[in-house]
Amino acid sequence: GTMTLALGGSFLGACFIQRKPFYTAQNVAVLSEKVPLSDYVKLFIATLIRNECKVKYQAFGRELNAHFRKDFTIKLPVAHDENGLNVIDDRREFSDEGYIPDWDWMEQYIKSLPYSDRI
Numbered sequence: 266g267t268m269t270l271a272l273g274g275s276f277l278g279a280c281f282i283q284r285k286p287f288y289t290a291q292n293v294a295v296l297s298e299k300v301p302l303s304d305y306v307k308l309f310i311a312t313l314i315r316n317e318c319k320v321k322y323q324a325f326g327r328e329l330n331a332h333f334r335k336d337f338t339i340k341l342p343v344a345h346d347e348n349g350l351n352v353i354d355d356r357r358e359f360s361d362e363g364y365i366p367d368w369d370w371m372e373q374y375i376k377s378l379p380y381s382d383r384i
Contacts, residue, residue: 268296268307270314272329278318280311299358305375306368308384313339341366
């Protein structure tokens with residue numbers, strides 16, 4: 266499913282996975298994935314977005330809609346090789362430094378949480 270993010274109002278920072286066709290109006294961003302992601306990874310990312318919004322943005326004040334396309338970022342765990350060194354992507358698809366997000370770690374973390382089998 267596609268992810269949606271509330272950019273303003275009382276639900277500022279709320280991020281949901283939409284599994285069925287949907288319609289949205291203003292102040293909601295539709296997040297498209299560059300690579301296919303599992304629902305577990307999307308839940309991990311949605312939690313990071315929600316927490317980032319709690320700290321940096323305020324409903325009906327400093328809302329996310331003015332910053333979303335310009336300077337909104339979240340930090341993801343980075344993939345490491347068997348020697349503990351960061352895996353670098355020469356194409357720099359995910360970051361300017363070439364770091365690759367550790368999708369597997371994010372998925373395993375969410376699956377390790379209590380009641381994750383009910384997601």
